[in-house]
């Protein structure tokens with residue numbers, strides 16, 4: 001029989017976050033409470049070697065707000081920005097499990113919602129980390145565009161303390177449960193489609209080759225559902241997005257007639 005798991009064999013997980021006005025810290029605290037993990041540790045107060053600190057944990061949950069609207073890089077407005085292109089440039093994180101969360105203002109900055117979370121994701125991914133924690137950009141989100149989104153998926157957990165504070169706790173609880181169920185911090189590969197790769201093409205330009213592949217024309221005619229695909233209807237955009245449940249990345253957008 002498999003060995004009984006004792007508390008000492010539970011993976012060590014910690015939360016690290018950047019913040020300017022405290023919102024990311026609030027969500028970091030919710031995550032720590034829900035997870036029962038170490039932290040949350042403010043990255044701006046970090047001293048000594050980041051490599052040493054990260055090496056203490058099997059899983060890292062890392063979070064950032066988004067500032068610097070419109071910039072291509074160093075979008076967090078926190079100590080992360082300097083670390084990304086400084087100390088983290090040499091960090092070896094091969095095989096380390098990492099999950100990203102991010103804060104933004106999905107109404108005030110609807111076209112740049114939580115952009116900096118995409119950058120955080122890419123920096124860790126480039127260091128060889130195994131990325132966990134992708135989520136559906138479902139109908140509860142009101143933004144129009146985000147660099148943290150690939151197709152119908154966010155690269156991590158996105159929250160909005162400015163407009164949707166009441167949703168954060170539920171989003172966190174669900175996400176934490178998913179991370180644990182998927183073996184976060186326990187070594188090994190991430191489940192397929194967990195978090196979309198940084199190089200993913202814009203979803204709308206994907207060829208209709210994936211299975212179960214609906215012909216976009218058939219989708220338009222069917223007006224509502226495509227078997228096997230998840231539909232996200234937007235009244236505002238007068239269109240329906242269909243997300244491939246097999247990988248959570250491919251999506252079609254069908255405009256109302």
Ligand SMILES: Cc1cc2nc3c(=O)[nH]c(=O)nc-3n(C[C@H](O)[C@H](O)[C@H](O)COP(=O)(O)O)c2cc1C
Nearest residue numbers: 019020021022023024065066069104105109113114
């Ligand atoms: C000058 C400024 C620029 C911002 N730019 C963005 C942005 O591009 N995208 C976004 O989603 N939120 C943006 N925000 C909103 C912040 O990300 C949001 O308030 C967040 O909750 C701040 O997190 P913090 O309290 O952890 O720093 C911006 C806020 C300010 C004041």
